[in-house]
Every structure is written in structure tokens, then in C-alpha cells.
């Protein structure tokens with residue numbers, strides 16, 4: 001069960017699931033920023049950001065278990081569509097640099113996201129209002145936003161190169 005993807009490529013269920021989660025997270029994040037910047041609805045922004053953090057944590061956690069433990073690494077997923085040895089080696093070599101760039105953002109995002117959340121929960125009042133923590137929070141908040149967006153974009157590029165092109 002769940003050994004192939006549902007987007008039409010020879011991937012895995014969890015890989016396709018994370019691709020969808022990454023695509024979904026960007027509009028939800030934009031909505032949360034719209035709420036805080038234009039509507040000044042700080043409490044909704046707070047809970048939406050927490051929910052996004054939890055969704056990300058579960059999606060990425062389940063994905064890593066599936067990829068590393070169930071499949072034994074992304075190369076084994078490439079092997080499904082490139083069983084011939086030379087083709088497989090060429091595809092892995094082609095896709096690896098894209099993965100490295102993606103990992104740069106994918107590793108820093110949870111750290112930034114976690115720091116932004118913890119500091120915001122500690123330093124803003126409840127219900128949240130702009131205050132002394134606003135300056136730091138805006139910097140961390142925008143950095144987290146840029147980082148997650150680049151994680152999503154580079155993840156999709158890697159998916160395209162590794163699994164969608166022959």
C-alpha cells in the first residue's frame with residue numbers, strides 16, 4: 001500500500017502528499033499575512049501560523065519516515081522509473097545538485113519557523129497585539145515566509161527534475 005504516488009509519476013504516496021502540502025501552504029501563508037497586515041486580525045494570524053507549523057511538522061515527519069525507512073532513500077524511488085543502471089546513475093547525478101539547494105532551505109525553515117513561533121508565543125500578549133516584540137517578529141516572520149516559499153519552489157523543481165522528466 002502507498003508505494004506509488006497519486007500524481008501520475010513513479011514516486012511514493014508520501015512524496016506526492018508533501019508536494020501537495022507545500023503547494024497548499026503558500027496560499028494559506030499569504031492569507032495569514034493578509035489577515036495580519038491589512039485586516040489587523042492578530043489572533044486569527046496566531047492560530048493559523050501555529051496550525052501551519054503543525055501541518056508542516058506532521059507532513060515532513062511522515063515524509064521522512066516514508067522516504068528514509070520505507071523506501072531507503074530517494075534514489076530507490078528514481079530506480080522505479082530508471083531501472084537500467086547507466087540511466088539511473090545519470091538521473092541521480094542530474095537531480096542531486098537540485099536536492100542540495102532544496103535541502104539548504106528545507107533544513108533552515110523548521111528552525112526559523114520554530115524560533116518565530118516560540119518567541120511570538122512568549123513575547124506577544126494574549127490576545128496578541130503589536131508591541132515591543134513587533135520589530136524582531138516582523139524580521140523573523142518575513143525570513144520564515146521567504147524560507148518556506150523557497151523550500152516549496154526548490155522542492156518542486158527537484159521533484160520535476162528527478163521524477164517528471166525522463
Ligand code: HEM
Nearest residue numbers: 037042046049113116120121124128129130134141142144
Ligand atoms: C512562524 C510563524 C509566524 C510567521 C511566519 C509570522 C509572520 C508574520 C509577519 C511576516 C508579520 C509582519 C506583517 C507586516 O509586514 O506587517 C507578522 C506580524 C504579526 N504577527 Fe506573526 N507570524 C508568525 C506567528 C505569529 C504568532 C504565533 C503570533 C502571536 C502569538 C503572531 C503575532 C503577530 C502580530 C501581533 C503581528 C503584527 C506586528 C505589528 O504589526 O506590529 N505571529 N507576522
